[in-house]
Amino acid sequence: MTDLTADGVTLGVVGGGQLGRMLAEAASPLGVEVVVLDPTPDCPAALPARDQLVGAFDDEAAVRTLAERADVLTYEIELADPDLLARVREETGVPVHPDPETLRVTQDKLVEKQTLAERGIPVPAFRRVDDAADLRAALDELGSPVMLKARAGGYDGRGNVPVAAGDDLDAALEGMGPCVAEAMVDFAREVSVIGVRGDGERDVFPLVENVHEAEILRETVVPARTSGAVREHALDVAREVLSALDGRGVFGIELFEVESGDTAGSTAGERDDGRILVNEIAPRPHNSGHYTIEGAHTSQFEQHARAVLGLPLGSTALRGQTVSANLLGDVEVPEPATLHGVERALATPGVSLHWYGKKEVRPLRKMGHVTATSVTDEPLADLLDRTRRVRDALTFRDTTE
Amino acid sequence: MTDLTADGVTLGVVGGGQLGRMLAEAASPLGVEVVVLDPTPDCPAALPARDQLVGAFDDEAAVRTLAERADVLTYEIELADPDLLARVREETGVPVHPDPETLRVTQDKLVEKQTLAERGIPVPAFRRVDDAADLRAALDELGSPVMLKARAGGYDGRGNVPVAAGDDLDAALEGMGPCVAEAMVDFAREVSVIGVRGDGERDVFPLVENVHEAEILRETVVPARTSGAVREHALDVAREVLSALDGRGVFGIELFEVESGDTAGSTAGERDDGRILVNEIAPRPHNSGHYTIEGAHTSQFEQHARAVLGLPLGSTALRGQTVSANLLGDVEVPEPATLHGVERALATPGVSLHWYGKKEVRPLRKMGHVTATSVTDEPLADLLDRTRRVRDALTFRDTTE
Numbered sequence: 001m002t003d004l005t006a007d008g009v010t011l012g013v014v015g016g017g018q019l020g021r022m023l024a025e026a027a028s029p030l031g032v033e034v035v036v037l038d039p040t041p042d043c044p045a046a047l048p049a050r051d052q053l054v055g056a057f058d059d060e061a062a063v064r065t066l067a068e069r070a071d072v073l074t075y076e077i078e079l080a081d082p083d084l085l086a087r088v089r090e091e092t093g094v095p096v097h098p099d100p101e102t103l104r105v106t107q108d109k110l111v112e113k114q115t116l117a118e119r120g121i122p123v124p125a126f127r128r129v130d131d132a133a134d135l136r137a138a139l140d141e142l143g144s145p146v147m148l149k150a151r152a153g154g155y156d157g158r159g160n161v162p163v164a165a166g167d168d169l170d171a172a173l174e175g176m177g178p179c180v181a182e183a184m185v186d187f188a189r190e191v192s193v194i195g196v197r198g199d200g201e202r203d204v205f206p207l208v209e210n211v212h213e214a215e216i217l218r219e220t221v222v223p224a225r226t227s228g229a230v231r232e233h234a235l236d237v238a239r240e241v242l243s244a245l246d247g248r249g250v251f252g253i254e255l256f257e258v259e260s261g262d263t264a265g266s267t268a269g270e271r272d273d274g275r276i277l278v279n280e281i282a283p284r285p286h287n288s289g290h291y292t293i294e295g296a297h298t299s300q301f302e303q304h305a306r307a308v309l310g311l312p313l314g315s316t317a318l319r320g321q322t323v324s325a326n327l328l329g330d331v332e333v334p335e336p337a338t339l340h341g342v343e344r345a346l347a348t349p350g351v352s353l354h355w356y357g358k359k360e361v362r363p364l365r366k367m368g369h370v371t372a373t374s375v376t377d378e379p380l381a382d383l384l385d386r387t388r389r390v391r392d393a394l395t396f397r398d399t400t401e
Numbered sequence: 402m403t404d405l406t407a408d409g410v411t412l413g414v415v416g417g418g419q420l421g422r423m424l425a426e427a428a429s430p431l432g433v434e435v436v437v438l439d440p441t442p443d444c445p446a447a448l449p450a451r452d453q454l455v456g457a458f459d460d461e462a463a464v465r466t467l468a469e470r471a472d473v474l475t476y477e478i479e480l481a482d483p484d485l486l487a488r489v490r491e492e493t494g495v496p497v498h499p500d501p502e503t504l505r506v507t508q509d510k511l512v513e514k515q516t517l518a519e520r521g522i523p524v525p526a527f528r529r530v531d532d533a534a535d536l537r538a539a540l541d542e543l544g545s546p547v548m549l550k551a552r553a554g555g556y557d558g559r560g561n562v563p564v565a566a567g568d569d570l571d572a573a574l575e576g577m578g579p580c581v582a583e584a585m586v587d588f589a590r591e592v593s594v595i596g597v598r599g600d601g602e603r604d605v606f607p608l609v610e611n612v613h614e615a616e617i618l619r620e621t622v623v624p625a626r627t628s629g630a631v632r633e634h635a636l637d638v639a640r641e642v643l644s645a646l647d648g649r650g651v652f653g654i655e656l657f658e659v660e661s662g663d664t665a666g667s668t669a670g671e672r673d674d675g676r677i678l679v680n681e682i683a684p685r686p687h688n689s690g691h692y693t694i695e696g697a698h699t700s701q702f703e704q705h706a707r708a709v710l711g712l713p714l715g716s717t718a719l720r721g722q723t724v725s726a727n728l729l730g731d732v733e734v735p736e737p738a739t740l741h742g743v744e745r746a747l748a749t750p751g752v753s754l755h756w757y758g759k760k761e762v763r764p765l766r767k768m769g770h771v772t773a774t775s776v777t778d779e780p781l782a783d784l785l786d787r788t789r790r791v792r793d794a795l796t797f798r799d800t801t802e
Contacts, residue, residue: 008758025429026420031740031756031769048429048449102583125422137690297776312748315776319720339432347713350698357409368432373715375698 006077007031010050010306012059012070012094014085015077018283018356018366019301022044023076023291026301032309037066044357048154061085065209067094067297074098074249076284076306078107078154097308098197098283099247109151110180116278119244121174121237123278124256125183127280132169138181139165146181160215168273170187185277193226193238194289194300195251199310204238207231210254210288216364220288221384222295222322230257234276241278250304252286287326294352294371295322323372323384327393329365337361341370341394348374348390361396368396405655410642411451413708414494415458415486416478417769419757420686420702421446422693426500427702432711438467445758462484469494475650475709477497477685479508480554498596498709498761499684500648507684511552511581516680520645524637525657526584533570539582540566547582549573559615588657588676592625594639595690595701596652600711605639606697607719608632611655611689616618617765620792621689622785623696623723629656631647635677642679651705653687655680688727688767695753695772724785724790725775730766738762740769742795751776764796771795 009032013020016038024034035051036043037057051069055062058081067073074094075085082100089096105115113126125137130146138146146327150159162184163172173179187280190212194205210223224231238392243321245251258275289300296315298306298328306313327339337360345351355368372387410433414421417439425435426449434451437444438458447453456463466490468474474497476486483501490497506516516525528539539547551560563585564573572578581614591613595606610625611618625632633784639654639684646652658675690701699707699715707714728740738761746752756769773788 025449028426029753029755031754031758033448047434047451048426050448094425111594237656297774306747315746315750317750317776319681319774343713346707346715349718351715352430353429353432357432373698373720375718382734 009064009309010035010070011184011309012066012073013037013045013049013065014066014073014075014080015044016040016045016049016052017076017167017289017356018044019076020298021356022290022354023047023285023301023304026293026299027305030302030305030311032305035066035069037062040304042359047357057081058084060088063088064092065233070094072097072310074284074304075103078103078284080244082107085247097247098239098245098249102246102283105245106281107152109149109280110178112281113180113182115240115244119240121215121278122245122276123241124185127181129179131179132173132314135163135169135173135179135181137165142181142183145184147184148176148179148181150176151178151180158373166226185256186259188259188275189224189226190253190279191226191234191257191259191276192220192286192288193235193253193255194292194299194303194316195238195242195253196307196313196316197242197245197248197302197349198307199248199314201313202239202242203313203316204235204242205267205289205292205300205316207234208288208291212249215226217287217326218328218329219323219325219384219387220291221380222291222324224297225380226257230275237278241281245281245283248310249283250285250289250300250305250307252282252284252289254281254286254288290369291322291371292374293325293354295319296325319373321374321383323380323387324369324386326366327368327370327391327394329363329367329396331361331363331396334360334362335396337396338398338399339369339396341396344393346369348372348386351387388401402502410710411436411471411659412437412709413448413467413474414450414572415464415467415474415481415648416475417441417446417450419445419475419759419769420477422449422757423691423700423755424452424686424702425449426704427694427700428488428706431703433569433706436467436681438463438643439565443760448758451641454738458482459760461489463495464489468493471495473498473709473711475685476504479504479683479685483508498648499646499650499652503646503648503684506646509552510681511551513682514583514628516645517642520621520641522641522679523677525559525586527702528582530563530574530580530582533574536564536570536574536580536582536757540564543582544582546585548585549580549582551577552581554581573801574667586657587660589660589676590625590627590658591657591680592635592656592677593621594629594636594644594654594656595687595704595717596612596639597704597708597714597717598643598646598649599708599714600649602714603640603643604714604717605636605643606690606693606701606717608635608786609692617729618688618727619729620726620785620788621692622781623725625658625690625721626781627658638677638679642682644683647649649708649711650684651690651701651708653685653690654684654798655682655687655689680768691755691770692723692725692772694755695774696720696725720774722775722781722784724781724788725770726788727767728769728771728792728795730762730764730768730797732762732764733799735763736797737798738768739799741793741799745794746771746791749773752788752791757799768797
């Protein structure tokens with residue numbers, strides 16, 4: 001694609017959540033129109049998108065209709081069906097990016113780890129677990145406790161449970177389906193990289209630092225507060241990960257920076273200098289890359305649109321230190337969403353608010369995020385404090401102040 | 402307005418051109434939904450907006466329907482009808498920002514200049530011109546030539562003609578309607594300021610420098626390459642202009658930086674230190690403020706949304722030196738729009754493309770713009786050169802390379 005025409009270029013997206021919404025917001029200035037497929041009427045992406053098809057992610061007729069309206073298909077949710085996408089690509093000739101094969105790999109935590117390990121990319125030591133005997137062997141091999149993860153369907157820590165040698169192993173496996181057990185990593189910090197595969201080019205955004213709580217991302221601090229050597233090594237690992245994937249698009253690459261002395265890495269013998277292990281890969285824009293909207297010369301969403309359409313990639317350079325913080329549902333039970341405290345947030349210099357337009361707030365649901373850029377030359381720690389104060393003043397609870 | 406709710410906040414906008422489009426793009430992250438009224442089906446703003454009402458700007462029933470759907474009404478085009486807006490505000494109770502009275506003032510170049518001059522704000526010397534006798538008097542008073550301007554309806558230099566003492570004055574006035582004649586200003590550069598009036602607060606963005614050709618803006622260079630003293634004085638003048646206006650919103654304030662020694666200013670005696678004259682005011686986001694999307698901590702479009710909704714204003718601080726350049730229709734006759742050269746533009750680091758989605762390209766029609774931010778610490782002149790090269794490589798002509 002090289003020309004913008006009166007009729008526009010259309011990007012079909014399976015999934016219409018916040019990632020689809022921010023993708024559509026970023027695509028509009030490029031003259032790229034987004035059509036999303038999502039089961040929820042008036043989903044978050046519906047507002048900035050050209051159109052929404054209401055249907056399940058695996059509704060074959062709906063995915064085919066989406067393809068027929070689009071120049072390129074992509075997905076913003078791992079629940080997309082790789083077989084279906086490959087079939088529709090075959091039938092309609094509409095390209096799908098990233099490649100459905102990559103989606104298949106990243107959907108399965110065991111296959112993902114095997115794929116990386118085969119290429120010598122450092123991951124935590126792991127073992128396939130189909131039953132209690134496997135789990136017992138994993139505890140023997142990897143040490144106790146291990147992190148037991150459902151191979152499919154988990155996100156934000158769902159389907160992840162720590163299991164120790166003395167636990168009831170059958171009970172631990174109850175309802176989990178096929179699993180993988182991983183050695184516990186004694187990490188210094190969780191870091192991540194947004195990588196991108198374009199048409200004949202690859203690039204990485206800067207290394208960022210992520211603060212999780214209950215396995216859900218709370219804040220992203222940019223750049224990561226680690227040594228230059230670790231930063232360089234982490235970016236090298238991210239580049240190797242990109243080489244192991246297929247198709248074009250943006251990838252969220254979650255990494256552990258391991259405490260020196262920890263030996264949880266499967267290839268720790270060769271890699272003990274770097275202290276970087278790959279945790280997970282998302283074949284799509286990633287929560288830890290939302291900072292790029294304000295923090296980088298090109299946002300991860302514009303970059304994803306450029307990549308999947310085969311346009312040249314934009315600069316991944318940082319514009320300045322940046323912190324983003326998630327707005328999670330701070331309610332006990334689902335209820336219609338009303339966000340209080342917006343006035344205070346917007347009154348804070350350098351703060352941008354991103355509201356996802358979800359009608360219902362649920363406990364810990366991702367409802368939006370705030371990003372703060374440095375208006376003055378304040379230290380990064382102060383910027384983080386400021387962002388947290390803004391985030392903490394935003395609430396879905398009725399405060400009747 | 403302080404809370405974001407599941408149902409969202411709706412901003413009704415009279416006009417759905419590129420300003421409405423960029424306003425809707427900026428409003429979406431805030432959870433603010435835009436509904437536009439525009440006579441062209443699938444107008445530029447229709448893509449990112451929640452909805453478009455198809456109708457004339459002065460269609461009373463349509464404006465009332467727009468008000469009934471909106472929490473606040475605004476306009477992005479001076480062709481909006483102030484009487485109608487005031488009437489609809491009265492009938493529906495929906496606020497209109499900026500105040501229709503301000504629209505009335507800025508719609509009439511004579512009234513605008515009188516309003517500013519009465520407050521001691523420096524403007525070029527001017528005289529009301531209703532007939533040839535008035536025009537002759539203006540040439541005597543203001544010197545020859547003068548700039549003759551139609552009081553209503555002109556933009557991008559339309560309705561502006563230079564007239565000299567020896568010219569056929571009746572012919573010059575033919576078809577112009579009521580006019581104002583202005584002393585010719587020997588300006589060093591054209592500069593402008595985006596000002597904003599919020600709920601109890603006012604602010605100005607940095608002074609920028611504008612390069613015009615055939616009275617149409619070509620490039621905006623940020624910050625303006627002038628002295629710190631001139632910059633400070635220009636911002637003071639812009640603040641005075643904001644005081645002379647009513648209602649909330651963003652205003653484009655066009656200024657002349659006068660060559661030292663020039664005496665075209667009506668109050669030049671008091672102001673010869675400053676060398677700043679006010680040229681025109683637009684009661685809306687302005688072409689010379691498009692750079693703010695990438696160049697400032699808050700874009701003029703987000704700022705306009707914040708202001709008219711009564712939200713706190715964002716930081717107007719510059720993020721770094723920035724250049725924007727308009728993509729004008731480089732065709733001889735109207736034709737379906739296809740923009741060539743996009744690949745090269747996007748391959749240039751730090752370049753952002755903004756495409757307005759207009760179906761038809763016409764000679765000198767504003768079709769989009771590019772903005773370049775500094776990825777390295779290059780001099781501003783180099784950034785301007787780079788931006789021009791990118792812009793020049795973008796064309797609507799069939800080049801069949």
